[in-house]
Amino acid sequence: MKLRAFLMSLIALSSSVACTVVDDARITAFRDGRKAAVSLTFDDGILDHYTMVAPHLDSLGLRGTFWVNGHSIEQGEVNYAPRLTWQMCREMSDRGHEISNHSWSHPNLTNLSEEQLREEVRRNDDAIEAATGKRPITFCYPYNAQNELVARVCHESRVGTRDFQEAQGQVNSGSTPESLRAWLEKVIAAGEWGVTMTHGIHHGWDQWNDENVLWDFYKEIAARQDEVWVDTFAAVASYRQEREHCTIRVRKYHKCIGIKPACDLDPALYREPLTAEVTVNGRTRLLTFNPFGGEQLFEK
Ligand SMILES: [Zn+2]
Known part of the structure; x- marks a missing residue:
């Protein structure tokens, strides 16, 4: 060369x-001149992300972004949802997925002092870097809650923060095969960057009654990669x-x-x-x- x-x-x-x-x-x-982009993102460090989501993405050659809270990692079941371990985070990161910052303990950051806010961000960055060898360069606000101070602090040394998202799940968001397909078509037609927000599959917020609806949706996205760039939040934001x-x-x-x-x-x-x-x-x-x-x- x-x-x-x-x-x-x-x-x-x-x-x-x-x-x-x-x-x-x-x-x-x-x-590569593709019409649109999609980032598949997963909130709260739920065990289902390691046991179910990442293997499905791996089998389709897709990379996801997993927003974790260090406070609940290694803690077993938190709020009725089993959580990831640091070793699992490491494995997913090594397989090309993005493990990134959702704050240390998932508070509403708009209620914190600047000192507390900075500690929530720094502590989680440090823990993720220690586990995966990669310091996060993106951020996802707990409860999607932000104000001017929170946004300013969370943008420091980062390529982007999640400011918009499409909630996907069945118990709370009522996702159907038709609604998921319609969203994808809209993103492609508009030439936009679509960012999904999924929580647990069988645990946590906004679960799936029929998980195959989600896996079929990922298959459809994977089949349309000549039109859609599917990559981590960090890659597309950068x-x-x-x-x-x-x-x-x-x-x-x-x-x-x-x-x-x-x-x-x-x-x-x-x-x-x-x-x-x-x-x-x-x-x-x-x-x-x-x-x-x-x-x-x-x-x-
Ligand atoms: Zn969350």
């Missing part, structure tokens, strides 16, 4: 005099921020195309590659580039 990159840069240098602008270039709304903060200069050289990005975000926090749709000589291509990687060359 290194030799190839070197040769490509030689080609670019030798033909830099002849470089011209391309017909058209833009960063696509979602990875992509969207990078896209907003990145500009590209695209050049056509004699034998290759060069993409030179400029992005003012912190590369230690934002690590998602971006996709550019570039049209050269009437031919449109999707090119994946690192927004912090300097000029990158692609064969024409």
Whole structure:
């Protein structure tokens, strides 16, 4: 790969005099030019997420985001719902799922002092990092409750927080195969980022009477990945921020195309590659580039 990159840069240098602008270039709304994105997210660190949800997602090649509260991890049954262990969090993280911060003890954060609020966030970040080796870069508000202070503190050193969600479950939300399909169609038609919120399967808030409704829905999403980018909350949130903060200069050289990005975000926090749709000589291509990687060359 290194030799190839070197040769490509030689080609670019030798033909830099002849470089011209391309017909058209833009960063696509979602990875690989797909129409829409979906993040499947699961609240409260319920044991069902390890025993049922993650295996289903794994079998379909999908990655989910699991919002956990360190306070209830390893505590067995809390509020009638068995909870995850740190070892389970570690395993799910190693399999590519996102384990992220839902506060340490699930209080309504808008009722706390700034000091208490910061402690709820930091303590859970530390515990998740200790268990998984990865410090969370997203946050999910307990009860979806936030105010100006909570939002400001919870956005620090993060690529995003969950500010909108589609509740999916049967006992409280009344999800049906038809309602789930209609939601997916709406997300695709609108070119949006859809974020689901699911709690327990057979335990906790908003359970499923017929869990196969949910598994069938995931199968349908997996089958439509040419239209929908399914990825963790962190991945999609990062992509969207990078896209907003990145500009590209695209050049056509004699034998290759060069993409030179400029992005003012912190590369230690934002690590998602971006996709550019570039049209050269009437031919449109999707090119994946690192927004912090300097000029990158692609064969024409
Ligand atoms: Zn919760």
